[in-house]
Amino acid sequence: MEDRLARIRGGGPPRRHNARTIAALTGNPGCTRRAVLDSAGADKPALAERLGFPARFGQSRFAITRGNAFEAQVKADGGKELLRLVAERLGVPVPEGATWTDLGADDDRPERSRAALTASGNGPALFDHPLLGLDVAGTRVHLEPDLVAARLAGRFHVVEIKSFPVIDGQADPGKVAAAAIQSAVYVLALRELLAAEGHDPELVSHEVVLVCPRDFANQPVASLLDVRRQLLVLRRQLARMARVEDLLAAVPAGFTVDPAADPATLAAALHEVPARYAPDCLAACELAYFCRHEARGQTGALGRPVREALGGVEEVADVLALAEGSAAPEPGQAEAAALLRAAARLRADALAGQTA
Ligand code: SF4
Numbered sequence: 001m002e003d004r005l006a007r008i009r010g011g012g013p014p015r016r017h018n019a020r021t022i023a024a025l026t027g028n029p030g031c032t033r034r035a036v037l038d039s040a041g042a043d044k045p046a047l048a049e050r051l052g053f054p055a056r057f058g059q060s061r062f063a064i065t066r067g068n069a070f071e072a073q074v075k076a077d078g079g080k081e082l083l084r085l086v087a088e089r090l091g092v093p094v095p096e097g098a099t100w101t102d103l104g105a106d107d108d109r110p111e112r113s114r115a116a117l118t119a120s121g122n123g124p125a126l127f128d129h130p131l132l133g134l135d136v137a138g139t140r141v142h143l144e145p146d147l148v149a150a151r152l153a154g155r156f157h158v159v160e161i162k163s164f165p166v167i168d169g170q171a172d173p174g175k176v177a178a179a180a181i182q183s184a185v186y187v188l189a190l191r192e193l194l195a196a197e198g199h200d201p202e203l204v205s206h207e208v209v210l211v212c213p214r215d216f217a218n219q220p221v222a223s224l225l226d227v228r229r230q231l232l233v234l235r236r237q238l239a240r241m242a243r244v245e246d247l248l249a250a251v252p253a254g255f256t257v258d259p260a261a262d263p264a265t266l267a268a269a270l271h272e273v274p275a276r277y278a279p280d281c282l283a284a285c286e287l288a289y290f291c292r293h294e295a296r297g298q299t300g301a302l303g304r305p306v307r308e309a310l311g312g313v314e315e316v317a318d319v320l321a322l323a324e325g326s327a328a329p330e331p332g333q334a335e336a337a338a339l340l341r342a343a344a345r346l347r348a349d350a351l352a353g354q355t356a
Pocket residue numbers: 028031032033034275276277278281285286287288289291
């Protein structure tokens with residue numbers, strides 16, 4: 001299996017995961033192409049570049065600097081303000097005598113993180129930069145989060161500090177969703193760490209505390225995110241990747257995506273492994289522009305709601321033909337065809353009304 005995975009990625013070392021890439025695994029769990037490439041540790045950014053469809057996401061340098069400054073502000077003074085924010089949001093009294101442990105600047109970080117987080121005693125404590133780990137497709141992945149684990153009233157809460165603003169009580173839903181799934185990665189890793197040491201994993205709460213700047217000031221505000229749904233999706237996708245033999249059953253025997261191969265060969269190889277492009281891929285997968293190009297003319301490229309509303313009609317050309325009445329619906333397409341014809345009539349009436 002190792003040999004086959006190495007052949008798939010072109011013989012180079014597997015690309016390492018981090019919390020962002022693990023979180024992104026859940027973005028399109030139905031996509032076999034992505035699951036296979038991620039299981040093999042293929043270098044998807046290099047592939048996308050080679051194919052002529054480079055990935056275009058990531059934070060600007062300005063956003064990274066602003067984020068670091070906000071995080072330093074929130075964590076200042078031994079996390080005093082952070083502790084107050086977290087305690088108030090959880091509805092517990094702000095505890096006296098909480099400890100602050102920075103686990104980041106140590107050579108023996110994995111062991112120190114394990115010892116600190118699983119030590120007996122349940123006094124109030126904040127742990128900064130703990131080193132956590134998860135198994136992804138049979139490989140141990142170390143997560144080095146800029147994260148605080150808060151132990152309050154005997155339970156751990158993952159605390160995520162993000163620099164996107166909460167304006168009038170609302171934050172960008174896409175950014176909150178990304179923070180929720182990334183936090184779920186940490187919750188899962190922290191639970192596994194406790195379980196491995198014989199503790200109850202449920203001591204890690206599914207409620208994550210998200211700290212963001214309020215309005216346009218740098219005043220921090222804390223909110224609670226329930227990540228139970230994200231944990232389910234994450235577990236399911238990690239289990240799917242752990243059964244890599246099943247995944248590879250859908251892949252041609254000689255499939256390989258060596259980033260050094262010529263672009264036409266690479267594209268032909270990728271076309272052989274089923275993908276499931278949706279607009280969400282643009283924010284989560286490095287191959288998105290390649291897959292979007294490949295999916296041109298398919299209803300799925302317009303998004304899952306459209307794909308589902310058109311139940312079973314795969315091609316945009318077929319949708320138009322059904323709407324115009326120039327094609328007869330296949331079995332199972334009658335309802336979609338009737339809706340499309342009605343929509344086409346309404347559109348024609350509306351346009352006629354505009355010109356009348
Ligand atoms: S961009 Fe392509 S490979 Fe990536 S998840 Fe979407 S469909 Fe799958």
